[in-house]
Amino acid sequence: MMPTTLITGASSGIGRDLAQLFAKGGDDVVLVARSEDKLVELARSIEDECHVSATVLVADLSDPNAIDQLCNQLNERNIHVDNLVNNAGFGALGKFSELSVDRQTDMLMVNVVALTRLTRRLLPSMLERGRGGVLNIGSIAAHQAGPNMSVYYASKAYVLSFTEGLREELHGTGLHVTCLEPGPTETGFGEDSGMGRLKSFSTQAMSAAQVAQSGYDGYQANEDVVIPGWKNRLLVTSTGFIPRGITRKVVAKMQGAYE
């Protein structure tokens, strides 16, 4: 039986490309997001081109009940998930004290809570069957604080720490655990978060297809952390040598926190 891969945030950007890559690799896919039309269109094209099954499950992952409802739907359809790709996420540029309370809480629900709960719900059956694993989408933002985008940066620091901890816990089980950390990438994220208007973001952006391919290859090879693009790797490596008090001031300047 072919493996099944569930991808959250499959309706656009990196998640959409990851869904196509897993399907091209022969996996059945479960596509999760809020935008039903986009998911249905993607499922049709995947089934036509890749001859695998593509199931659409519509969910708003900021809803505290979403993960349990999603898991109930998987059980009802007798779908066993082998690979979980926690990709859904969003950011918001602006001062913590000025951005909407609800938007920032929803961000934590999607980027952190849903990712954690879904992993916890799906992991036992992966361990039972001894195959599959978890690919979490973090960000190079995980490596320093992000003034004017503090909650987003902190959420991605959580994703990295959680993924690394889980990887060690699962050592020897045969399961893969990988954190993909994109830098600026051409998707809906730039416009939605406000990051797209920053020069440092738009001039550096990689394509979603390149980023997804790096993540897919790194996950298949069971790499711990995958940072697509040499410029992003250089940035993260050099960040490690600079005191955090300085890196946060640099990010603050780049993200307009002093304006």
Ligand SMILES: NC(=O)c1ccc[n+]([C@@H]2O[C@H](COP(=O)([O-])OP(=O)(O)OC[C@H]3O[C@@H](n4cnc5c(N)ncnc54)[C@H](OP(=O)(O)O)[C@@H]3O)[C@@H](O)[C@H]2O)c1
């Ligand atoms: N693009 C970048 O520069 C960049 C850099 C570093 C990390 N990342 C990370 O990459 C991941 C994918 O983002 P992307 O760049 O591909 O952006 P994107 O094109 O905006 O895609 C985001 C995906 O998340 C889904 N999503 C957002 N809120 C959701 C919710 N409440 N419930 C369910 N699904 C939700 C969206 O689907 P619906 O709107 O249909 O629900 C969409 O499919 C995110 O975790 C992001 O933080 C992106």
